[in-house]
Amino acid sequence: xxxxxxxxxxxxxxxxxxxxxxxxxxxxxxxxxxxxxxxxxxxxxxxxxxxxxxxxxxxxxxxxxxxxxxxxxxxxxxxxxxxxxxxxxxxxxxxxxxxxxxxxxxxxxxxxxxxxxxxxxxxxxxxxxxxxxxxxxxxxxxxxxxxxxxxxxxxxxxxxxxxxxxxxxxxxxxxxxxxxxxxxxxxxxxxxxxxxxxxxxxxxxxxxxxxxxxxxxxxxxxxxxxxxxxxxxxxxxxxxxxxxxxxxxxxxxxxxxxxxxxxxxxxxxxxxxxxxxxxxxxxxxxxxxxxxxxxxxxxxxxxxxxxxxxxxxxxxxxxxxxxxxxxxxxxxxxxxxxxxxxxxxxxxxxxxxxxxxxxxxxxxxxxxxxxxxxxxxxxxxxxxxxxxxxxxxxxxxxxxxxxxxxxxxxxxxxxxxxxxxxxxxxxxxxxxxxxxxxxxxxxxxxxxxxxxxxxxxxxxxxxxxxxxxxxxxxxxxxxxxxxxxxxxxxxxxxxxxxxxxxxxxxxxxxxxxxxxxxxxxxxxxxxxxxxxxxxxxxxxxxxxxxxxxxxx
Numbered sequence: 157x158x159x160x161x162x163x164x165x166x167x168x169x170x171x172x173x174x175x176x177x178x179x180x181x182x183x184x185x186x187x188x189x190x191x192x193x194x195x196x197x198x199x200x201x202x203x204x205x206x207x208x209x210x211x212x213x214x215x216x217x218x219x220x221x222x223x224x225x226x227x228x229x230x231x232x233x234x235x236x237x238x239x240x241x242x243x244x245x246x247x248x249x250x251x252x253x254x255x256x257x258x259x260x261x262x263x264x265x266x267x268x269x270x271x272x273x274x275x276x277x278x279x280x281x282x283x284x285x286x287x288x289x290x291x292x293x294x295x296x297x298x299x300x301x302x303x304x305x306x307x308x309x310x311x312x313x314x315x316x317x318x319x320x321x322x323x324x325x326x327x328x329x330x331x332x333x334x335x336x337x338x339x340x341x342x343x344x345x346x347x348x349x350x351x352x353x354x355x356x357x358x359x360x361x362x363x364x365x366x367x368x369x370x371x372x373x374x375x376x377x378x379x380x381x382x383x384x385x386x387x388x389x390x391x392x393x394x395x396x397x398x399x400x401x402x403x404x405x406x407x408x409x410x411x412x413x414x415x416x417x418x419x420x421x422x423x424x425x426x427x428x429x430x431x432x433x434x435x436x437x438x439x440x441x442x443x444x445x446x447x448x449x450x451x452x453x454x455x456x457x458x459x460x461x462x463x464x465x466x467x468x469x470x471x472x473x474x475x476x477x478x479x480x481x482x483x484x485x486x487x488x489x490x491x492x493x494x495x496x497x498x499x500x501x502x503x504x505x506x507x508x509x510x511x512x513x514x515x516x517x518x519x520x521x522x523x524x525x526x527x528x529x530x531x532x533x534x535x536x537x538x539x540x541x542x543x544x545x546x547x548x549x550x551x552x553x554x555x556x557x558x559x560x561x562x563x564x565x566x567x568x569x570x571x572x573x574x575x576x577x578x579x580x581x582x583x584x585x586x587x588x589x590x591x592x593x594x595x596x597x598x599x600x601x602x603x604x605x606x607x608x609x610x611x612x613x614x615x616x617x618x619x620x621x622x623x624x625x626x627x628x629x630x631x632x633x634x635x636x637x638x639x640x641x642x643x644x645x646x647x648x649x650x651x652x653x654x655x656x657x658x659x660x661x662x663x664x665x666x667x668x669x670x671x672x673x674x675x676x677x678x679x680x681x682x683x684x685x686x687x688x689x690x691x692x693x694x695x696x697x698x699x700x701x702x703x704x705x706x707x708x
Contacts, residue, residue: 187215195226205243214239214264217477222246225253232257233264238401238477241268251276251369256400256454258365263454265477266400269374277368277400279455285362287429288527290457292396293349295370300331300347303367306359315360320344320353321394323462326387328356352379352470354396354457356427368455373398376471381415381462388525391417395468396457402478403470406439406450410473413439415466419540420519420547424452425459432504432531432563434459434524436544440514441521442489443574445507445544451478459524493584493618494573495558497534501566504531510546510556510618517549530563534570537614553621553646555587555639559613570616572601579622583635583646585677587617594677619677621646636691636702643680643704645672645693655695662688682706 191197195207205222208229219240225231227248232255233239245268247254254275256264260282266275277294281287300318308314318331322343329343344350351373377398383391397403405424413422421440428435428446435446444450452458460468491512498505506526523535523542536546537557548554562568570586575598578584584597588605590612595603607615621635635646645657657680659668672678672695682689686707693700 187213188218193229225249227253229253230255233266235259235264236262238265239267240477241266241270243269245270245273247273247275250274258454260363265402265454266372267472267475267477268372269472271371271374273372273374274370275372275400277372277454278365279368280365281357281359281363283363283429285360286358288356288358288427289429290354290356290394290396290427290459291455292354292398292457293351293368293373294398294400294455295368295372296351298349298368298370300349304357305331306361317356317358319356321356321392323382323385323389323391323393326385326389350379352377352395352398352468354394354459356394356457372400374472376469378412379468381460381464381466381468383462383465391462392459392524393462393468394457394459397452397454398470399472399475400454401475402451402453403474404450404476404478405437405452407474407476410471410475412467412469413460415462415464415468417461417463417522419522420514420516423461423521423545424448425521425524426452426456427527430503431506432502432528433506433526433533434544435507436521436524438519438521438545438547440519441509441511441545441547443492443494443509443511443545445494445509445521446505451476453478461522489574489577492574492577495534495618496571496573497532497560497568498571499532499562499564499566499568501564501568502530504528504563506532506534506544508534508536508544508546508558510536510548512548512550512620514547514549516547519547521545526563528563532563532568533559533561535559553635553637554619555637555644556618556620557614557639558616558618560607560611560615561613562607562609562611565608567604567606570603570605572597575601581622583619583621583676585619585646587619587677587679588615589617590615594675594679596676619644619646634693634695634700636693636700636704638682638704638706641682641686641706643682643689643691643706645678645680645691647676655693658692658694660690660692661685662690 193210193212195209200206202219206220207224209226211230214233214237217238222243223241224246230249230253235257251274256277258278258280281289306314319328320343322329322338325338329338331340333340381393416422421438423438425434425436426448431446433446435448437444437448493510495508518540520543523544535542535544537559586595586597637644655672657670661667688705691702
């Protein structure tokens, strides 16, 4: 642990409680602003070269043109605090001379360009015992043995599992596997962490803190992408953040993702043990699922999908200080719906995001299904596949199929959010095809239903009308559209209309006449004939006409 001196010598920290430095004496004497810590007895300005000669805690956010840690000094970056060194960073005090701390509140952050800087980076793992985590090493040549492979076995409290993902075989390979192909050596090629590669770990100890020690990674990191496997996870590669700071998936420069699948943007997914599902973020999107944002934390592994075998690259331009969760405010998001499904059957959940206004209506983030059979799954279905983030084109009227798979039989609740990102003229209705129910999500954003593991996935339709249309441009409050062989007549949210609907084929024959249900959404089955139909809606003294295509 870090030490303190008021002058030139080193001494023990006054007190330590639960891994946090809580002594009033230390908080006063050992913090960054203590003038005796500095070679000239003056706290340097951001534009100056900083020279620290004693042990000090970085208890804020600081930036310097250069920083030197003398052999008598040390720097500890506290959780949630950050240090930027634009020029040369020199550490003459070894791995204990530069320490990045981590606890339940977060992890410290360092951005620097200098290679060969020794440090210790601690990484706190949240969650219950035996929770799964994706992670990676922020230092070079970190052995996996030792702190990462504690002695003992289940269930004595010290057991562990440590896996690498082997794309060619579509399987997870355990560090303990030295005999059955693919062995650990085949899959990883080394008993060290590979820089830029991610791993899957679980420890029997609750909330362990693991310690990386060595030279910090910086500059350009290049990783190998594989695309030769088969199965549901074919082409997926597990990479990792190699730096002692967060990285930004939306950074405008610093990425080489040319060999990844481009579906209107590049996807990355991170395992969320609390949800029991992967959360995802697309570089062209504004919102992620299951707690995942554009910022990938220190020591975090993440999944990507390769379009071709080759390389994946990153450099310091993607590095950012992001020590807390990044949440966009509602006024930065437009025409975006988030649906979350959860139940009383277990603690797991899943999320779906639908974003309008993208150039590619067939784009988004492919659904990466859970490692756990008992977790629920929520996703949309398009011709190009299953999506957890669904990009849609220009705003308008559309019915979107939403699939749900229950991990366990029981009651579930769908909850809609980000509804305020739509204009007041928009109507969003959830149709439950199994229960034959409809619910206006703008009036009631929570919908409860019963499901079993054996149910068909195609459970819901999401109806959007008037998305993104300014109220002053709406000629009338009625929208007419179709999905499959079903016709929908919707009105502006909160308005119900009485009247009649007439359906004509292209020969001019009236094939259906039906009264409006005096509800915001009327559903009419057209029949078995594919083709165009003319729809007339007559309400009072008004007649509204629309041509639709029915595809049986």
